[in-house]
Amino acid sequence: MTRTAAKPTTEEIFRELRERICLLDIEPGARLTEEGLATEFGVSRTPIRQVLDRLEFERLIEHQRGSGARVAVLDSKELRDVWAVRLKVAELVGDFITVPAPAHLVEQLRGIRRELDAVRTGRDVRRLGLLYNRFHDTFLELVSNRTLQWMHDVLYHQTAREWLQFLPEMDLDAEVDMMCQEIDHTVEAMTGTDGDRLAGLRAEHMRHLLTRFNDHLRGPN
Numbered sequence: 001m002t003r004t005a006a007k008p009t010t011e012e013i014f015r016e017l018r019e020r021i022c023l024l025d026i027e028p029g030a031r032l033t034e035e036g037l038a039t040e041f042g043v044s045r046t047p048i049r050q051v052l053d054r055l056e057f058e059r060l061i062e063h064q065r066g067s068g069a070r071v072a073v074l075d076s077k078e079l080r081d082v083w084a085v086r087l088k089v090a091e092l093v094g095d096f097i098t099v100p101a102p103a104h105l106v107e108q109l110r111g112i113r114r115e116l117d118a119v120r121t122g123r124d125v126r127r128l129g130l131l132y133n134r135f136h137d138t139f140l141e142l143v144s145n146r147t148l149q150w151m152h153d154v155l156y157h158q159t160a161r162e163w164l165q166f167l168p169e170m171d172l173d174a175e176v177d178m179m180c181q182e183i184d185h186t187v188e189a190m191t192g193t194d195g196d197r198l199a200g201l202r203a204e205h206m207r208h209l210l211t212r213f214n215d216h217l218r219g220p221n
Contacts, residue, residue, distance in 0.1 A: 010047040013037075014054055021060050021071055022160040023129050032061060032069040058154050079162050083210055086155040090206055093152065094199030096145035101190035108138045109190070113183045120176050128172070129164040132179065139186070139202065163213060170216050178208065 008016070017037075020026045032052065034045045041048070052069050055061045061069050112131050119128045136156050143149040167175065182205045189198040 007043050008041055010050050013041050013043070013047060014051045017051060017055060018058075018060060018157060019130075019133065021055070022133065022157050022164070023126055024161060024164055025126075026071055028071050028073045028161070030071045031067065032071065034068075059158055074162055074165065079159055082155055082158045086152075086159060087203055087206055087210075089148065089151050089155060090203040091199060093143050093145075093148055093202075094196035096148055097142050097195030097198055098144055099142070099190060099193055099195050099198060101142055105138055105141055106187055106190055109135065109183050109187050112138075113180060113187075116176050116180055116183075120173060123172060125164070125167045125172065128167065128175065128179070129160070133160070135179070135183065135186075142190070142198070163209065166213065166216060170212070174212075178205070178212075181205075 017026070017032075026032070034048045034052065037048045037051075038045045052061060052063075056063055056069070060072055062072050063069050112135055115131055116128075118124065119131065136153075140149055140153055143152060182201075185201050185205070186198065189201055192198075
């Protein structure tokens, strides 16, 4: 996170740490200390404690007696349950999607689409994860129901690490192709008037991602 003269807000610190966790910059099991984070961000321990409590609520970290906070370890069974709920929530957002989308959101997705070429040539797995986070953030701006928006966001970040963890072992070109296709379909639906269609496309691509992930875990027959 780039330091500026002004101290970062609690929200900025939360988003920075959450992104580090979801991009595996901070690995599962890594320890987080209030003192160390307060020094890094140039704030007191009070906002850091608030951030850690929020990360724990979203099940991205765990507080352990005597050892402080640690990044939560990925649990396959639990993540399958999260995926199941995430798919249900994705199907619900159709009633609360604003379409046609504002032009600046369409252009944001087109910009992400252009950046995917650099991922393919540079074989940059982390950047692909970062771009997918941006895609997710852009989609969230279309959801008018704040509660549903929050649920969608929390569930996304609980599962994002799983895909990124195994991405180096998967076919990167195929994953880039699928993201390009998802963005193209999303842009097309965003310029229409059917929110249910856009929500359905999002859920469909999520199912495809989960299928590819599961196929990878099973390995060759």
